[in-house]
Amino acid sequence: MNRGYTSPVTEISEKDFETLVQMALDEDLPAGDITTDTLFAKEETCTAVLLAKEEGILCGTAVIPCLIQKTKADVTWNGILSDGATLSKGTVVGELKGSLVGILKMERILLNFIQYLSGIATNANKVAKQFPNLLILDTRKTLPGYRKLAKYAVYMGGGANHRLNLSEMAMLKDNHIARAGSIQTAVQLVREKNPGKKIELEIDGIFQLNDAILAKPDIILLDNFSDTDTEKAIQILKETAPMIRIECSGGITPEKLNFLSKFDGIGVSMGYLTHTVKFLDISLDIK
Structure with missing residues (x-):
């Protein structure tokens, strides 16, 4: 992994x-x-x-x-x-x-x-160590000036690094999608202007999943999804778009990690790693 x-x-x-x-x-x-x-x-x-x-x-x-x-x-x-x-x-x-x-x-x-x-x-x-089948990711929630040190520390502990900065990869959220007019347009514009850069797409509800899959980003982030919707979205993604990586975030608790650990290989981003x-x-x- x-x-x-x-x-x-x-x-x-x-x-x-x-x-x-x-x-x-x-x-x-x-x-x-x-x-x-x-x-x-x-x-x-x-x-x-x-x-x-x-x-x-x-x-x-x-x-x-x-x-x-x-x-x-x-x-x-x-x-x-x-x-x-x-x-x-x-x-x-x-x-x-x-x-x-x-x-x-x-x-x-x-x-x-x-x-x-x-x-x-x-x-x-x-x-x-507790969840070895998950990719435990850090975030950009770090002290100013300490970003690289904090992410290095996460890696030394066995965790994984999300993007180091805004220049490394694109991450499309609701404001970006609203500006572009649609999920597919947002992904297409970023891909055309930044060839070779990875694109992550954050969605807030399962109603956006089909459009997200059609846009073919590198990563789809399921933000604050319920357990039921998380399971449904992961099943759909693994069956129809196995090339797209899956990430979960938003209020990740130990109980949520226990639930997510039954899905091998997905990413879980946690600000907790560096800000708490x-x-x-x-x-x-x-x-």
């Missing part, structure tokens, strides 16, 4: 987060760290262990070298685990060695990135 509608976010590089790291430093250290600069000498050194305090999936370690470089701290990072690793309580992720002042100044920022992205990865992993996230409990313990 392909875990993405376009190109999934399987890796991240410094260009994807260096601006965020710099913004975090400017926000947290506009004029130094009063407490640390007062109490500790610049020459003091230490070892700090990045330690998991609960079970989850690790994500975001690529940010650490960038953070060290931006702070110009005399600190080295020895990573033991990579993104996507399964964490248990007490698992050592890696060690920072060097300037105590440098480590203390970057501690909160480092943890904010790692805890947040690991929380997303853990969220996605729980759902994907608990930081994973990971600490930086200084020895």
Whole structure:
């Protein structure tokens, strides 16, 4: 099963987060760290262990070298685990060695990135593991600037990526269809002007299904369908248009996922994966 509608976010590089790291430093250290600069000498050194305090999936370690470089701290990072690793309580992720002042100044920022992205990865992993026959998709409901990182975290957790941005693929909704005049016209216009781009068509009721099938989009999204209409629509699509991918969205609850899991291979998009996230409990313990 392909875990993405376009190109999934399987890796991240410094260009994807260096601006965020710099913004975090400017926000947290506009004029130094009063407490640390007062109490500790610049020459003091230490070892700090990045330690998991609960079970989850690790994500975001690529940010650490960038953070060290931006702070110009005399600190080295020895990573033991990579993104996507399964964490248990007490698992050592890696060690920072060097300037105590440098480590203390970057501690909160480092943890904010790692805890947040690991929380997303853990969220996605729980759902994907429970429903392995569904394509558990993220959405664009992400914090500004964090889109690629959040989608990377979903992928690291075993989830799948919907479109990364509005430029990657077309998604036709009610306003677009109203402007075009009909479902078939909307799909045709987008296809003619954007050859090679995938087209997803959102429909709000089963009464639109026949027109949707005739338009031949790549994906048909059943938005807020009842269980009865969902089952009927999926049956029709699999029998008459097996080449069109099926996606469900709108108020997806655990109960709804239990129901949808009887339909192998369909996509389920969930804003919950990225917008309802608990930081994973990971600490930086200084020895």
